[in-house]
Amino acid sequence: MxxxxxxxxxxxxxxxxxxxxxxxxxxxxxxxxxxxxxxxxxxxxxxxxxxxxxxxxxxxxxxxxxxxxxxxxxxxxxxxxxxxxxxxxxxxxxxxxxxxxxxxxxxxxxxxxxxxxxxxxxxxxxxxxxxxxWPLSQGEIDDEPDGFIDAVFTYGAALQTGPRDLRRKDYLERAIRGGFPEAVKRETSRRRQRFFQSYVDDLISRDVKQVADIQKAGDMRRLISLLAAQTGGLLNVNRLASELGVSRPTVQRYVEILETVYLIRLIPAWSANTTTRAVATPKVTFVDAGLAAYLMGPLTDLSVGGLMENFVLAEIARQLSWSDTDARIHHYRDRDQNEVDGVIEDNAGRVVGIEVKAAETVRSADFKGLRLLQERLGPRFLAGFVLYCGSQSLSFGDGLACLPVSALWTTPSP
Structure with a gap:
C-alpha cells in the first residue's frame, strides 16, 4: 500500500x-x-x-x-x-x-x-x-462528530449547541481553505492558490477531455470563472451564453460536463403543491468552497455571502452522503423573491429550512423566507434555522432558531 x-x-x-x-x-x-x-x-x-x-x-x-x-x-x-x-x-x-x-x-x-x-x-x-x-468535511478535518442532519431531524428546532469562539473571519478562513486534503495541509494561502491553479488546469486538460470532446478549452475556462462569480445564485443559462458568445445548448452541455467531473453541484429547486409560485431554476454551487473562492478572486461584501452559502450547503451535502437520515437538499425561491437557501426534505416529507448569513448578528427579518415556508407547509415543516457567523443558539419563535455555522460539524448524532 x-x-x-x-x-x-x-x-x-x-x-x-x-x-x-x-x-x-x-x-x-x-x-x-x-x-x-x-x-x-x-x-x-x-x-x-x-x-x-x-x-x-x-x-x-x-x-x-x-x-x-x-x-x-x-x-x-x-x-x-x-x-x-x-x-x-x-x-x-x-x-x-x-x-x-x-x-x-x-x-x-x-x-x-x-x-x-x-x-x-x-x-x-x-x-x-x-x-x-467529497472533499474533507470540517468534522473530518477537526475530528468533530458531523451529526447535524441526524440531530435536526430528531430534535427539530429544540436542537441546541454550545457556544463556540469562531467569528466571521474564522469561518471565511475555513471556506477559503476548502476541503481538498492537499490544500488543507498547505500552510499559506499562496501555496493553496498554486494548488487550485494546477487543479483547474488539470481538470480541463485531462478530466474534461476524458468526458467529452471539447473544441474550445478557453470557453470552458471562461464558463468556470463566470459560474464562480454567481456562486450561490440561480443558474442563468441565457446570460452565460450571451457573455460567452455561444449557444444556450452549448452552455447547458458544458454545465453538465462540469457536474460530471465533480467541479460544480447544482442544487435543484424545491416545490410542493402548497408553493405553486416556486421558481424551478437550480442554484449554482461548487463542490469545494476553497476552489470557488480561488476562482472568485478578491472577495467583496456581495461575494462573501455567496461563498458562505456555498460553504454551508457543501457541508450539508457531505453529511447527507453518510447520515442515517435519508434526505435530499434543494433551494426555494418564489416569483415574489422570497427564498430559503437550503430546503432539506426527508423521505417522510418532513422539511428543515436553512438560511445562511455571513454576519455575526441575526435579525427577525432574516427569518422571512423560513416563516413563509412554515406557514405554507404547516406540520410538514419540522424546523427552520438561520446559520450565522456568531456564537449563540437562540430561539426566534415556534420552530425557528439561529445557530452558529459550526453547529454543522460540532453537533453529535443522537
Whole structure:
C-alpha cells in the first residue's frame, strides 16, 4: 500500500466496507484529489486477499487493454483505480460477476460520475453500489462528530449547541481553505492558490477531455470563472451564453460536463403543491468552497455571502452522503423573491429550512423566507434555522432558531 501522509479518517470508509459485504462491485466516485485512492487502499488493506491495480501506470493500463478478462481474474477483492481509463474493463467485470455473484469482488474508483460517461459500454444494474467521496468535511478535518442532519431531524428546532469562539473571519478562513486534503495541509494561502491553479488546469486538460470532446478549452475556462462569480445564485443559462458568445445548448452541455467531473453541484429547486409560485431554476454551487473562492478572486461584501452559502450547503451535502437520515437538499425561491437557501426534505416529507448569513448578528427579518415556508407547509415543516457567523443558539419563535455555522460539524448524532 502506498504511504499516506497526514491521513484523516473518512466517514465513507465504513460505507464502503459495509457495501462490500453484500455487493459485488463497489464504486467510489468523486472529484480529483479528494482521496479516493487513499481511501480505497485502506479498505483493501483490511482484506488479506485484496490486491490493487492502478491504471495511471502505463504498463498496468496496457495490460488491462490487451486482455481485460485475464487482468481482473482474482479470487479475492480487487481494487481498480481510475477504472474509466480502460472502458473495456467494464464489460469484463460484468461478465465475471454475473458468473460468480459473490459480494466484495471489485472496488473501483473514478474521477467522474462513471455512469454518465459515454465511453462506458454498459452499467451494472443490481450488481454495484456507488459511494460518492467529497472533499474533507470540517468534522473530518477537526475530528468533530458531523451529526447535524441526524440531530435536526430528531430534535427539530429544540436542537441546541454550545457556544463556540469562531467569528466571521474564522469561518471565511475555513471556506477559503476548502476541503481538498492537499490544500488543507498547505500552510499559506499562496501555496493553496498554486494548488487550485494546477487543479483547474488539470481538470480541463485531462478530466474534461476524458468526458467529452471539447473544441474550445478557453470557453470552458471562461464558463468556470463566470459560474464562480454567481456562486450561490440561480443558474442563468441565457446570460452565460450571451457573455460567452455561444449557444444556450452549448452552455447547458458544458454545465453538465462540469457536474460530471465533480467541479460544480447544482442544487435543484424545491416545490410542493402548497408553493405553486416556486421558481424551478437550480442554484449554482461548487463542490469545494476553497476552489470557488480561488476562482472568485478578491472577495467583496456581495461575494462573501455567496461563498458562505456555498460553504454551508457543501457541508450539508457531505453529511447527507453518510447520515442515517435519508434526505435530499434543494433551494426555494418564489416569483415574489422570497427564498430559503437550503430546503432539506426527508423521505417522510418532513422539511428543515436553512438560511445562511455571513454576519455575526441575526435579525427577525432574516427569518422571512423560513416563516413563509412554515406557514405554507404547516406540520410538514419540522424546523427552520438561520446559520450565522456568531456564537449563540437562540430561539426566534415556534420552530425557528439561529445557530452558529459550526453547529454543522460540532453537533453529535443522537
Amino acid at each position: 502506498r504511504k499516506a501522509v497526514d491521513y484523516r479518517p473518512r466517514r465513507a470508509f465504513d460505507l464502503v466496507s459495509e457495501a462490500l459485504l453484500d455487493t459485488r462491485v463497489v464504486v467510489i466516485n468523486g472529484a480529483r484529489q479528494v482521496g479516493k485512492s487513499t481511501l480505497a487502499e485502506r479498505v483493501v488493506h483490511e482484506h488479506a486477499d485484496g490486491i490493487s491495480r492502478f491504471l495511471d501506470h502505463p504498463l498496468t493500463r496496457s495490460a488491462a487493454e490487451e486482455d481485460p478478462i485475464r487482468f481482473i481474474d482474482h479470487d479475492g477483492l480487487m481494487l481498480i483505480d481510475e477504472v474509466q481509463r480502460v472502458p473495456d474493463l467494464w464489460l469484463a467485470i460484468k461478465y465475471l460477476v454475473d458468473r460468480e455473484p459473490r459480494p466484495g469482488r471489485f472496488l473501483l474508483t473514478g474521477s467522474a460520475r462513471l455512469l454518465s460517461l459515454s465511453s462506458l459500454p454498459d452499467s451494472l444494474p443490481g450488481r454495484s453500489e456507488t459511494i460518492e467521496l
